[in-house]
Amino acid sequence: MKTITRNYYVANDGTEFESKNECIAHEKLMEKVKVRMDVLPKRPNTCNFLNGHGYIQHDEKTFLNVRKQFHKLACKILGINYPIDSYNFWRTLDDSESPLNSNSTGQRFLNTNTNSFREYGQLYFVTHENELTENKQINKR
Numbered sequence: 674m675k676t677i678t679r680n681y682y683v684a685n686d687g688t689e690f691e692s693k694n695e696c697i698a699h700e701k702l703m704e705k706v707k708v709r710m711d712v713l714p715k716r717p718n719t720c721n722f723l724n725g726h727g728y729i730q731h732d733e734k735t736f737l738n739v740r741k742q743f744h745k746l747a748c749k750i751l752g753i754n755y756p757i758d759s760y761n762f763w764r765t766l767d768d769s770e771s772p773l774n775s776n777s778t779g780q781r782f783l784n785t786n787t788n789s790f791r792e793y794g795q796l797y798f799v800t801h802e803n804e805l806t807e808n809k810q811i812n813k814r
Contacts, residue, residue, distance in 0.1 A: 702750065706773065709742045716781060716792070717811065723794035725804065727811035731790040740782055747773055758787075 681689045682696035686703055690696040713736065714729050721727070744757045747766060750773065755762030763783045766773045785792040786799045793799055802808070 702773075705746060706743070709739055709746065710781075712739050713781075717794075721806075722811065725794065725798055725806040727807050727809045728798075728805070729792040730810045731785065731792060733790050736785065736790050743782070 679691065681691060682693050683689050684696050684699045684703070688696075688699055690699065713731065716722075716729065741757065744762070747762075748754055751765065753762070753765065755765065760783070763780075766780075780796075781792060783796050784794070784799060786802070789802075791802070793802075793805075798805055
């Protein structure tokens with residue numbers, strides 16, 4: 674029997690890497706994503722929000738601008754060229770192999786109705802707004 678010891682590098686978001694350079698590259702990527710996403714209101718991480726108790730009302734111009742910037746960055750990083758309105762593009766981001774998977778950014782855009790610019794806790798409520806437990810805006814400024 675022999676003992677093997679391996680070094681792992683853990684990024685700020687908890688993602689593990691065998692290479693220090695990969696870890697640093699991932700952290701730089703996550704910082705680019707964060708800069709773009711910080712413009713949007715914070716997403717509540719509560720069971721109530723996930724289960725239909727309210728929505729986040731986005732400003733149309735701000736939301737579309739952030740989505741466009743993020744789309745451009747993601748296409749470059751992933752080497753894909755899906756149109757911005759493609760459901761497959763946003764689902765690709767949540768793929769377990771995607772370097773952008775750890776922050777569920779794609780899911781935020783999928784969970785937003787692009788007619789009303791309301792973000793919900795689940796994709797289901799985008800097409801079933803009438804079934805919200807509480808139809809109220811939770812991010813009033």
